[in-house]
Amino acid sequence: MVDELTIAMPKGRIFGEALALFRQTNLTIPEEFSEDSRKLTISLPHIGLSFFLVKPIDVPTYVEYGVADLGVVGKDVLLEEDRDVYELLDLKISPCRLSVAGKPDWLVPLYPRVATKYPRIAKNYFKKQGQQVEVIRLSGSIELAPIVGLADRIVDIVSTGRTLEENGLVELEVIGSITSRLIANRASYRMKAERITSLCDQLQQVIKEGARV
């Protein structure tokens, strides 16, 4: 008998690309399971899989607590959340970078304010630089903060660079490259090792083939 697996999938940007990866394995995932669906749980007993649809930031929580065996999540969220999970695979989807940005030629004070959705990453980064900062947590539209004088710098995702450019900001330092990862609950990884390893092998094959195209 094969082990049943539950996978926490992030709603939003990553979802479509992640689902496309799973569809390219030998699993038959019905077409009704798509970005348009509003259902939060999808049970596919014929292939021994269930999916939960959750906010990206919550994926590691579902996996750490073991209600999901596996999850798909951006490396940015993994670094920020610091949950006790295994990182199994770089899925190489939703590539972007996490950067420090700000107004060009802005005179930064001794104790700058940094606006971000990633307070933990920002604190660690500036600590390593030996720079004392005040981190201001925001939930979105981060690029607005330096424009309206809420912050001297931001730490945020940059992909095409269009949001920075259209708001007159510049990328100053790259903190790191980001892609989405497959993560696993620690107990599930031991108890369902064969099934998880087999799924990882299939996904890895799909990723390799994608890289060759």
Ligand SMILES: Nc1ncnc2c1ncn2[C@@H]1O[C@H](COP(=O)(O)OP(=O)(O)OP(=O)(O)O)[C@@H](O)[C@H]1O
């Ligand atoms: N502009 C982007 N281009 C490519 N990947 C991105 C971009 N912005 C974010 N990502 C990646 O996609 C993940 C999910 O982003 P998404 O915008 O769907 O959710 P979110 O940032 O949590 O927003 P929300 O709060 O609206 O759910 C991020 O954690 C990051 O890894």
Ligand SMILES: O=P(O)(O)OC[C@H]1O[C@H](OP(=O)(O)OP(=O)(O)O)[C@H](O)[C@@H]1O
């Ligand atoms: O370099 P770009 O291709 O312009 O992408 C970067 C933008 O994308 C993300 O924002 P998102 O669209 O998720 O908006 P939000 O942060 O306001 O929720 C990120 O926070 C940047 O603002």
